[in-house]
Amino acid sequence: MRPRFFGTRKDWQLAERFVASRREFLMAGGSLAILPLASQIAPGAVRSRITWASDPFTLGVASGEPSSSGMVLWTRLAIDPVDIGGNPKGPIEVVWELSDDPSMKTILKSGKVLSTEALGHSVHVQVHGLESNRWYWYRFHSGDASSPIGRTRTTPGSEQMVDELRFAFASCQHYESGLFTAYEHMVTEELDLILHLGDYIYEGPPGRSSLRKHNSPEIVSLDDYRNRYGLYKSDEQLQAAHAYAPWLVVWDDHEFDNNCAGLISEELWVDPREFALRRANAYQAYYENQPLGVGSMPIGADMKLYRDIAYGKLASFAMLDTRQYRSDQPNGDGAKKLDGGAMHPKSTMLGSQQEAWLFAHLQESEARWNVLGQQVMVGRVGRSSGESKLYSMDQWSGYDAPRKRLLGQLKQMEQANTVVLTGDIHSNWANELYEDFDKLDDGPVAVEFVGTSISSGGNGYAKSKQEDELFEENPFIKFHNAERGYVSCRVTEGQWQTFYRTVEYVDRPGAELQTRAEFVVEHNRPQLMR
Ligand SMILES: [Fe+2]
Incomplete structure (x- = not known):
């Protein structure tokens, strides 16, 4: 990408310095590849029976990337949303549940995932194996806390033409x-x-x-x-x-x-x-x-x-x-x-x-x-x-x-x-x-x-x-x-x-x-x- 400098000699000197910086950056390519995200394996004991001092589901729940057989379910634990979550240190277990009714009486699928500091205590659950073109409901639990219930759906199958x-x-x-x-x-x-x-x-x-x-x-x-x-x-x-x-x-x-x-x-x-x-x-x-x-x-x-x-x-x-x-x-x-x-x-x-x-x-x-x-x-x-x-x-x-x-x-x-x-x-x-x-x-x-x-x-x-x-x-x-x-x-x-x-x-x-x-x-x- 060309540097964005034109005109004066001072600008060009600046440009040269920036190009040099960019070269160093590229030469040190490995350093960006090992930014925190690469570290997904959480060290230390997993907290599964945590008693929360306050609600860790302050950021709510979400779903996305729907397909005909599943979607991604999301939440992020944060007892203090504007202070890096304010959570206890180390990995924290999160249980997810998916149902076909809004009151979640029947759990169709569930599982456990780890939320880690490396990913800001967020979880992204990829759900598979669902029926196409229908609504589902989901929620999360962590220790003694439960999230609100979210509503999500699958898309129609690849060969299906739906009314609207x-x-x-x-x-x-x-x-x-x-x-x-x-x-x-x-x-x-x-x-x-x-x-x-x-x-x-x-x-x-x-x-x-x-x-x-x-x-x-x-x-x-x-x-x-x-x-x-x-x-x-x-x-x-x-x-x-x-x-x-x-x-x-x-x-x-x-x-x-x-x-x-x-x-x-x-x-x-x-x-x-x-x-x-x-x-x-x-x-x-x-x-x-x-x-x-x-x-x-x-x-x-x-x-x-x-x-x-x-x-x-x-x-x-x-x-x-x-x-x-x-x-x-x-x-x-x-x-x-x-x-x-x-x-x-x-x-x-x-x-x-x-x-x-x-x-x-x-x-x-x-x-x-x-x-x-x-x-x-x-x-x-x-x-x-x-x-x-x-x-x-x-x-x-x-x-x-x-x-x-x-x-x-x-x-x-x-x-x-x-x-x-x-x-x-x-x-x-x-x-x-x-x-x-x-x-x-x-x-x-x-x-x-x-x-x-x-x-x-x-x-x-x-x-x-x-x-x-x-x-x-x-x-x-x-x-x-x-x-x-x-x-x-x-x-x-x-x-x-x-x-x-x-x-x-x-x-x-x-x-x-x-x-x-x-x-x-x-x-x-x-x-x-x-
Ligand atoms: Fe804007």
């Missing part, structure tokens, strides 16, 4: 910026699945908010990241949403550091070696705090998060990582003209491996609907007009060649049934996606639903002052709104429905839910209809 899938997707839940009221409403809908598209935590220090406060200065160490997850996951509405249905999660930038691009920091003075160590901490804490399978376990500063999850023959979810493998934001990031680095043919958003995997996945997919769960907006939205039009260098608009390759791939597909789901920008958008945004007469090749934030940005607003100009200059945008909330989708063989659910405020509890817009997409017709 209902799911919601969310992103961007800045703890200080607002309450997570949207989740309170989300769990009143009938949902089979919940997607989180990133910015699950924010890494910054406490701000000026008087509503809620971050627990520490900017997070860097593994314990910093663990404690930040402890703070966020203490939120009761977030916990209720996790206990309500299985989740599919992917990160954006704030799970590590704002606007990161691979191992390049947005801050020019950051040593890539330190940045890699920090990323190892961030990724480990992410794994520890999410219901992810062992295939996602990080190795040092790397963690493979992209994957696909099938929902029978009805839908296939490709969950993408647009942060870890991308080339640096071109033209110094921010909003810029579409020239220079933005048009560089070798720029990449997904990295070559992930991109090849995605294209192969799409070519082979026989799913009725192909869903891409990812972070940054694909729609090439231009701000202002004419010659002075500016585009985000952090979104796909700043990565012209990879965006054209992706949309060209979608155009070639036998069925025009791709739906892109996006987070990141704390606002709702519904976009039709074109292979070439300068040739709208050619017709759209896919649709994109960008979901607003749960809380980031504070109360927000329904209509912006520049909205009319925005629509005029970008006719492929069919809806825009910047309130808080989430997006709900109902998918059948024949059509896809999307509902933009919003709340009017997040600075106090009790906001009602409203549906600001609804769209229908018919199978094999990538157009947004009201």
Whole structure:
């Protein structure tokens, strides 16, 4: 990856020092490979009959990665969520139970697992051998303590076409910026699945908010990241949403550091070696705090998060990582003209491996609907007009060649049934996606639903002052709104429905839910209809 330094002699001297640091870092490659995660075998006596001084299940329960025969069940012991868990030292036994009824009278499956300090006393239980397409309930015990009961489900079998899938997707839940009221409403809908598209935590220090406060200065160490997850996951509405249905999660930038691009920091003075160590901490804490399978376990500063999850023959979810493998934001990031680095043919958003995997996945997919769960907006939205039009260098608009390759791939597909789901920008958008945004007469090749934030940005607003100009200059945008909330989708063989659910405020509890817009997409017709 090229260093991000240009211009003055001092900059180049800095660059040389950083490149040298990076070389040392690479030469010492083994040192990252033996970061704490490798140490999974817990030394010392196992605590199985522990008497807890207070509830160790303060972070709730979760499930994720559903398949037709199982899923991952998650919890993390923490009597003090913002003080590295505050648990007794050494490995602690955790018992898990799974039932087919909500009161858990009949236990279908159970087992014992060790929670260790090496993994922040988290547990990730991979359950196998269940019936497809049905609901299950689960809970954990440790010593004399029991967790709340969570609800989860398996997906339909690979050859099964089901009548419908209902799911919601969310992103961007800045703890200080607002309450997570949207989740309170989300769990009143009938949902089979919940997607989180990133910015699950924010890494910054406490701000000026008087509503809620971050627990520490900017997070860097593994314990910093663990404690930040402890703070966020203490939120009761977030916990209720996790206990309500299985989740599919992917990160954006704030799970590590704002606007990161691979191992390049947005801050020019950051040593890539330190940045890699920090990323190892961030990724480990992410794994520890999410219901992810062992295939996602990080190795040092790397963690493979992209994957696909099938929902029978009805839908296939490709969950993408647009942060870890991308080339640096071109033209110094921010909003810029579409020239220079933005048009560089070798720029990449997904990295070559992930991109090849995605294209192969799409070519082979026989799913009725192909869903891409990812972070940054694909729609090439231009701000202002004419010659002075500016585009985000952090979104796909700043990565012209990879965006054209992706949309060209979608155009070639036998069925025009791709739906892109996006987070990141704390606002709702519904976009039709074109292979070439300068040739709208050619017709759209896919649709994109960008979901607003749960809380980031504070109360927000329904209509912006520049909205009319925005629509005029970008006719492929069919809806825009910047309130808080989430997006709900109902998918059948024949059509896809999307509902933009919003709340009017997040600075106090009790906001009602409203549906600001609804769209229908018919199978094999990538157009947004009201
Ligand atoms: Fe965000």
